Amino acid sequence: MTEIREATTEPIIVCRDVHKWFGDFHALKGVTTSVGRGEKVVILGPSGSGKSTFIRTINRLEQHQRGNIVVDDIELTNDVRNIDAIRREVGMVFQSFNLFPHLTVMSNITLAPMKVRKWPRAQAEEAAIAFLERVGIPEQADKYPAELSGGQQQRVAIARALAMQPKIMLFDEPTSALDPEMIKEVLDVMRELATSGMTMIIVTHEVGFAKEVADRVIMFDEGNIVEEAPPNDFFNNPQHERAQMFLSQILD
Amino acid sequence: MTASYNDTLARPPRVTTGAAGWARENLFGTWCDALLTVICGTALALGLWFGLGWVLGDAEWSVISALGGRFVIGKYNTVAACAGQDCFWRPQAGLIMVAALLGMAWGIAGGGTARVAAIVLAVAASAFAFLPYSLNEMGLDVRLLLLACAPATAIGWAVATYTPLGTPLRLAILSVAAFVLTLVLLRGLSGVPGLQPVSVNDWGGLMLNLILAVIGITLCLPIGIALALGRRSGLPVVKVICIVFIEVFRGVPLITLLFMSQTLVPLAFPENFPLNSLSRAAIIITLFSSAYMAENIRGGLQALHPGQAEAARALGLPGWQTTLLISLPQAIRNVIPAIVGQFISLFKDTTLVYIISMLDIVEIGRAFISSNLEFQDNPRELFVFLAIVFWIFTYSMSYVSKRVEHHLGVGQR
Numbered sequence: 001m002t003e004i005r006e007a008t009t010e011p012i013i014v015c016r017d018v019h020k021w022f023g024d025f026h027a028l029k030g031v032t033t034s035v036g037r038g039e040k041v042v043i044l045g046p047s048g049s050g051k052s053t054f055i056r057t058i059n060r061l062e063q064h065q066r067g068n069i070v071v072d073d074i075e076l077t078n079d080v081r082n083i084d085a086i087r088r089e090v091g092m093v094f095q096s097f098n099l100f101p102h103l104t105v106m107s108n109i110t111l112a113p114m115k116v117r118k119w120p121r122a123q124a125e126e127a128a129i130a131f132l133e134r135v136g137i138p139e140q141a142d143k144y145p146a147e148l149s150g151g152q153q154q155r156v157a158i159a160r161a162l163a164m165q166p167k168i169m170l171f172d173e174p175t176s177a178l179d180p181e182m183i184k185e186v187l188d189v190m191r192e193l194a195t196s197g198m199t200m201i202i203v204t205h206e207v208g209f210a211k212e213v214a215d216r217v218i219m220f221d222e223g224n225i226v227e228e229a230p231p232n233d234f235f236n237n238p239q240h241e242r243a244q245m246f247l248s249q250i251l252d
Numbered sequence: 253m254t255a256s257y258n259d260t261l262a263r264p265p266r267v268t269t270g271a272a273g274w275a276r277e278n279l280f281g282t283w284c285d286a287l288l289t290v291i292c293g294t295a296l297a298l299g300l301w302f303g304l305g306w307v308l309g310d311a312e313w314s315v316i317s318a319l320g321g322r323f324v325i326g327k328y329n330t331v332a333a334c335a336g337q338d339c340f341w342r343p344q345a346g347l348i349m350v351a352a353l354l355g356m357a358w359g360i361a362g363g364g365t366a367r368v369a370a371i372v373l374a375v376a377a378s379a380f381a382f383l384p385y386s387l388n389e390m391g392l393d394v395r396l397l398l399l400a401c402a403p404a405t406a407i408g409w410a411v412a413t414y415t416p417l418g419t420p421l422r423l424a425i426l427s428v429a430a431f432v433l434t435l436v437l438l439r440g441l442s443g444v445p446g447l448q449p450v451s452v453n454d455w456g457g458l459m460l461n462l463i464l465a466v467i468g469i470t471l472c473l474p475i476g477i478a479l480a481l482g483r484r485s486g487l488p489v490v491k492v493i494c495i496v497f498i499e500v501f502r503g504v505p506l507i508t509l510l511f512m513s514q515t516l517v518p519l520a521f522p523e524n525f526p527l528n529s530l531s532r533a534a535i536i537i538t539l540f541s542s543a544y545m546a547e548n549i550r551g552g553l554q555a556l557h558p559g560q561a562e563a564a565r566a567l568g569l570p571g572w573q574t575t576l577l578i579s580l581p582q583a584i585r586n587v588i589p590a591i592v593g594q595f596i597s598l599f600k601d602t603t604l605v606y607i608i609s610m611l612d613i614v615e616i617g618r619a620f621i622s623s624n625l626e627f628q629d630n631p632r633e634l635f636v637f638l639a640i641v642f643w644i645f646t647y648s649m650s651y652v653s654k655r656v657e658h659h660l661g662v663g664q665r
Contacts, residue, residue, distance in 0.1 A: 061562050087568040098563035102581050102660075111577065112567035157563075164567060 012037045012168060012199055013058060017067035020053055027053045029223040030067065035168075035201060040194050042210040042231075043203045045220035046246060051203045054220065055170045058201070059090045072167060088116060091161030095173040097153045099145035099160070105132070106141045109160045117164065124163075131159035135189045151182030155189055162193075169193065171202040207250060211235060219243050307636075315630040316637050319620055320385065321394075323641075326456015326611045328438075333454035337446070343459055344397040346434035347377065351401040353427050355408025360418050365655045369648075370405050377401035431466060452530040456611035458641070460530075464602040467534045468541055469595050475538065476545025477584075481575065483550060494546070501543035509536045510607045533605045541598045548590040552583030585660050592653035596646045614638055 011034035020028035028050050035041050043051045056062040057069060060076055060083045069076040071086045100108050109131060110124035119127075132138040135155040137148075145153055154174060161169060171190065175183040187209050194200060194213045204210065210217055210231055217234040219227040219242070227234065227243040235251075238244045280286040316323075321340070327333050329340045354370035361367070381398035383390060412418035417426070438459075440449035455463070482494035501509070513532040521527055556579055564574040584591070606615035617634045621627050627634075 059566055061566060084568060084570065087566060090566075092563075092566040094559055094563060096557070096559055098557070098559035100560065100563070100578055100582075102585065112569060115573055115577070116568040160567070 014070045018064045019066035039215045040200045042214040043218045049220040050223040051220040090168045091166035092170045093174045097157045109163045135159045150178045151185045154186045168199045315627045324457045342437045348404045349430040352404040352408035355405035356412040359409040359412025374402040374405040452528045458613045461602040465599040468537045468598045471538045472541035475542035479546035480549035498543045552587035
C-alpha cells in the first residue's frame with residue numbers, strides 16, 4: 001500500500017529498521033527511510049506518533065536501540081567521534097528555540113564555530129553578521145535572547161545552526177511555540193533556506209508550507225511511517241486510512 | 253475629544269495622596285490592620301526607648317576599648333607569641349596589601365562596588381589611626397601603618413589604571429600571591445631577623461576568622477562544583493564517591509568534625525607532616541562547606557531546561573564544554589543567593605574553632621571577660637559589639653552579591 005519512494009538523488013541520510021523505546025513504551029517501531037542530498041522532507045503526524053523522536057535520533061539527541069542510521073556516510077554508533085562528526089554536519093532548530101539566555105545573540109552564534117570549528121573570533125563574528133542579515137535581524141546582534149520576540153529568537157536559532165555550515169538542517173516544530181503573526185517570518189526564512197539547496201527535514205503542522213516547499217511528505221503514526229509521498233499525491237490522494245483521517249482533521 | 257482622552261487616560265490613575273493617604277491605605281486599611289499597626293508600633297517604640305537608653309546610658313563600653321587590638325589579632329603580638337619583639341607590623345602589612353588590591357579592583361572596574369569597598373577600607377583604617385589611645389597603648393608605628401592604607405589604595409588604583417597589571421586575571425593571581433605572602437609573614441621564617449616564627453596557636457581575633465573564611469570561601473566553591481558535577485556524572489564510581497562525601501560531611505555537625513579533625517585529618521597525611529591546628533580547621537571548614545555548596549550547585553543544574561544542553565550538543569560542543577560554557581554559568585547565576593548564604597554561614601561558622609582551643613574574635617572576648625573581674629558584668633556590651641562586627645561583614649557580602657546578581661541579570665527577562 002504505502003509507496004516507498006526512493007530519494008531522487010544520492011541519499012545523505014539512510015535509516016534502516018530504527019527502533020526506540022522509552023522504558024516500556026515503543027516509540028519508534030522499525031522506521032526505514034532515506035533522505036536525498038538537497039531534499040526537503042516534511043514530517044506530519046499526530047502528537048505522540050514518534051516524529052520528533054525520529055528526527056532527534058538523527059543527531060543522537062535520542063539514542064536508537066536497534067537498526068542503523070547512516071548520515072553523510074558516517075554510521076551513528078556509540079563511538080563519540082562519529083556522533084561529534086555527525087553533529088558538526090547536522091544543524092537543529094527546536095520548538096522552544098533553546099537560545100543560551102546568558103549569552104548575547106552574537107555569542108550564541110559564534111560559540112560553536114569558535115569552540116568546535118576553531119575559527120578565530122573575527123572570522124566567526126563576520127560570519128555571524130552575515131547569517132543574521134540572512135535571517136533579517138543584523139541589528140539585534142548585541143541584545144540578549146530575552147530582549148527579542150519569539151519570532152526573532154527562532155530566527156537567531158536558525159542563524160546559530162547555520163553558522164556551523166551544516167549539510168543538513170533538522171526543524172522540530174519550529175513554529176509551534178510562536179504567536180500567529182510571527183509564524184510567517186520564520187517560515188519565510190525557512191523558504192529562503194529551502195531554495196538555497198539545503199537538505200531539510202521539518203516536523204511541522206504547517207500544511208501550506210509543506211505543500212509549497214516539500215519534495216516529499218512523510219506521515220508518522222504510532223511509531224512508524226504510514227504514508228510517504230510527494231505533497232501533491234499526499235494531500236490529494238492519500239492511500240492509508242490513518243492518513244486520510246489525519247488530513248480530514250487538519251484540513252478542515 | 254482625542255486631546256481629553258489622552259490627558260485623562262494616558263497616565264495611571266493616582267490612588268492615594270500624601271503620607272496621610274498612604275498610612276490610611278497601608279496601615280489602617282481594616283480594623284485588623286489598625287490593631288496590628290498599634291501593637292507593632294508600641295513594641296517598636298518601647299524597644300527603641302529601652303535599647304537606645306541602654307546603649308547611650310547604662311552600657312559600659314570600656315570593655316571594648318580595653319580589648320582593643322586583641323579583637324583584631326588575638327594574642328599574636330604578646331611577648332610569649334613573638335619572643336619579645338614587635339610583630340604587629342606583619343598583620344598590618346597584610347591589611348595594606350588588601351587596601352592596595354582593593355585599589356586595583358577599583359581601577360579595573362572603574363567604579364561601582366569595588367570603589368565603595370576600597371574607599372570604605374582606606375577611610376576606616378585611617379580613622380582607626382586616630383583612636384584616642386595613649387602612644388604607649390597604640391604606638392606611632394601602628395598608627396602610621398594604618399595611615400599607609402590610604403596611599404596603598406591610591407597606588408593600587410594607579411597601577412591598575414596605568415600598567416598592564418590591570419586585568420581581572422592578574423588581579424586574581426596577585427590576590428592569591430598576597431594572601432600566601434601574608435600567611436608566610438604571619439607565620440614567620442626561622443633564621444630571618446625580624447621574622448621570628450609565631451606559632452599558629454597564637455593567631456587569633458578577627459584575623460583568624462578572616463583567614464579561615466578566605467580559605468574556605470575560595471576553595472569550597474570549586475570543590476563544591478566538582479562534587480556537584482561528580483554526583484550527576486554517568487561514571488558510577490565517581491558518582492558514589494561524591495554522594496558518600498557529600499552525605500557524610502553534610503550529615504555530621506561541624507563541631508563534631510572539628511573535634512575529629514584533631515585525630516582524623518592527620519591520618520590522611522604522611523607521618524610527621526607539619527599539619528597545625530589552623531590548617532586542620534581550614535580543611536574541615538572547607539570540606540564541610542563544599543558539601544553544602546555541591547547541593548546548591550546541583551539544585552541550580554537541575555533547574556536548567558534540558559533543551560539548553562541539547563542545543564549545545566546539537567551544535568557539536570563536546571560534553572565538558574557544554575557543562576563549562578552553557579550549564580554551569582546559568583546554574584551558578586540561578587543559585588547566587590544560596591551560594592552567598594553558604595559563604596555567610598561559613599564566615600559565622602569560623603567562630604566554632606574555639607572548640608579546638610583557637611582564640612577567634614568571639615572566644616578572645618569571652619576569655620577576656622571571664623579572666624578580668626572588673627569586666628565580668630559587661631558581657632552584653634561585648635556581644636552587642638561582636639554582633640555589629642559580624643553584621644558589617646556579612647551584610648557587605650550580601651550587598652556585593654546583590655550587586656553581582658544585578659550585574660549578571662542583564663538580559664534576563
